[in-house]
Amino acid sequence: MDLSEEDRARIVAAIREAETQTAGEIYCVIARASSSYALVPLAWAALVALLVPLPLIYLTQWPARVIYLAQLAVFLAGLLLLSLPRIRMMVVPARAKRDRAHAEAMRQFLAHGLHQTERRTGVLIFLSEAERYAEIVADAGIDRKVDPGTWDGAVAVLVAAMREGRPADGLVAAIARCSRVLATHFPAGPHNRDELPNLVIEL
Numbered sequence: 001m002d003l004s005e006e007d008r009a010r011i012v013a014a015i016r017e018a019e020t021q022t023a024g025e026i027y028c029v030i031a032r033a034s035s036s037y038a039l040v041p042l043a044w045a046a047l048v049a050l051l052v053p054l055p056l057i058y059l060t061q062w063p064a065r066v067i068y069l070a071q072l073a074v075f076l077a078g079l080l081l082l083s084l085p086r087i088r089m090m091v092v093p094a095r096a097k098r099d100r101a102h103a104e105a106m107r108q109f110l111a112h113g114l115h116q117t118e119r120r121t122g123v124l125i126f127l128s129e130a131e132r133y134a135e136i137v138a139d140a141g142i143d144r145k146v147d148p149g150t151w152d153g154a155v156a157v158l159v160a161a162m163r164e165g166r167p168a169d170g171l172v173a174a175i176a177r178c179s180r181v182l183a184t185h186f187p188a189g190p191h192n193r194d195e196l197p198n199l200v201i202e203l
Contacts, residue, residue: 003200019198025114029125031128049075109126117139134155136151142185
């Protein structure tokens with residue numbers, strides 16, 4: 001999900017425009033994946049390989065050495081197959097993908113200092129491509145005034161755009177929605193300082 005230079009420029013322009021209306025600070029991060037899930041292929045391949053000997057013991061006259069080699073072959077084939085990125089993501093439990101993506105969103109929120117704005121009005125718009133996951137993380141100052149469900153519409157727009165291969169359109173639309181919410185509760189003052197760089201980060 002690589003953004004073009006034009007896409008990046010559109011997103012940055014949307015952030016700048018949004019922040020003229022509010023004292024809030026908006027930051028965007030797009031991740032290809034929130035985890036490598038490196039142990040998932042190993043776990044599934046081992047599980048399948050453990051089941052191999054049972055039918056062979058009862059249904060064949062193969063010696064133990066042959067059964068062991070068959071088990072090893074199944075394990076290696078399964079490991080190679082499940083290590084393919086697209087297949088690997090298919091066997092990762094949905095709950096695990098959500099948990100990893102949420103954890104990465106929180107890590108990015110802290111890593112980019114969105115919790116350090118003067119009025120605690122940082123907002124992270126986070127996308128993770130492999131998990132088809134989107135989240136909007138708002139700092140404490142915003143959470144005190146804005147119900148978390150307020151962001152659901154923006155998240156739905158992000159996920160839909162990501163599925164259609166239009167992440168930039170989704171981000172621009174989500175930024176506009178966030179801006180309207182923030183402008184209502186945190187309108188721009190006479191000295192509206194830009195505390196965070198206007199960027200879209202691609203991981």
